[in-house]
Amino acid sequence: MKQPLIVANWKCNPTTLAEAQKLLKTIEKGVKNIKKVEVVICPPFVYLSGFRFRASGFRLGAQDCFWEEKGAFTGEISAKMLKGLGCKYVIIGHSERKGHLKETNEMIAKKMKAAIAAGLKPIFCIGETQKEKREGQGLRTLNSQISKGLKDIKEKEARNIIIAYEPVWAIGTGKPCEVDTTLTKSLIIRQVLKKRYSLSLSRKTRILYGGSVTSQNALKYIRGAKMNGLLVGGASLKAQEFSKIVKEVSKS
Numbered sequence: 001m002k003q004p005l006i007v008a009n010w011k012c013n014p015t016t017l018a019e020a021q022k023l024l025k026t027i028e029k030g031v032k033n034i035k036k037v038e039v040v041i042c043p044p045f046v047y048l049s050g051f052r053f054r055a056s057g058f059r060l061g062a063q064d065c066f067w068e069e070k071g072a073f074t075g076e077i078s079a080k081m082l083k084g085l086g087c088k089y090v091i092i093g094h095s096e097r098k099g100h101l102k103e104t105n106e107m108i109a110k111k112m113k114a115a116i117a118a119g120l121k122p123i124f125c126i127g128e129t130q131k132e133k134r135e136g137q138g139l140r141t142l143n144s145q146i147s148k149g150l151k152d153i154k155e156k157e158a159r160n161i162i163i164a165y166e167p168v169w170a171i172g173t174g175k176p177c178e179v180d181t182t183l184t185k186s187l188i189i190r191q192v193l194k195k196r197y198s199l200s201l202s203r204k205t206r207i208l209y210g211g212s213v214t215s216q217n218a219l220k221y222i223r224g225a226k227m228n229g230l231l232v233g234g235a236s237l238k239a240q241e242f243s244k245i246v247k248e249v250s251k252s
């Protein structure tokens, strides 16, 4: 398995390019000479072209992409444009986009296809809501999200995918998923991938955990839940805390 991936999802923050560059610089300073971890910074689209990494092991990612390459789609940003700006990764299907912007599994499937076609590695977000969890529908949700989101993705293309298990109830709530439960969910995701593609692909796919990750719990997900990395929201906006998370994971 490749080295762990720590993805910083800055969401709609900070509000100026100068602040964004300062945050990046402080994080880079904080994790100087860290090896064995790949750090992906996903700032808002408008800051992507203003980012240059000084530290090694840092990569650029976007928080979304559109499925068409170009055309009359006001306000959209295509996967090809992101590739041209130096992005290597793109987050697809984040629950905040599903919730606030009514993004559907069908839209997600098209974005997945477009991202791979453009040479980006999609970080495909899946996870159950609080209601689905309460009603015992968690596994059905994961199954459905995977089969719908990867509907048009062939095995060869699926090699580029990273899956982020992000229970919606754990995002930004300070209530992370139990480590044991996370391990179980990742094994289920691998089973689904095995059934859909092959044992080899299911073993090789990187699965990340996301949802209220802190420097206190980060390593537990890597060691205890055997996750291949983390998707970090709130804590990625605090340079010191995020650097600590990266340092913790580098111990794995």
Ligand code: PEP
Binding pocket: 009, 166, 170, 171, 172, 173, 210, 211, 212, 213, 231, 232, 233, 234, 235
């Ligand atoms: C996220 O935005 O994907 C996320 C996991 O957020 P947080 O770390 O704040 O829970």
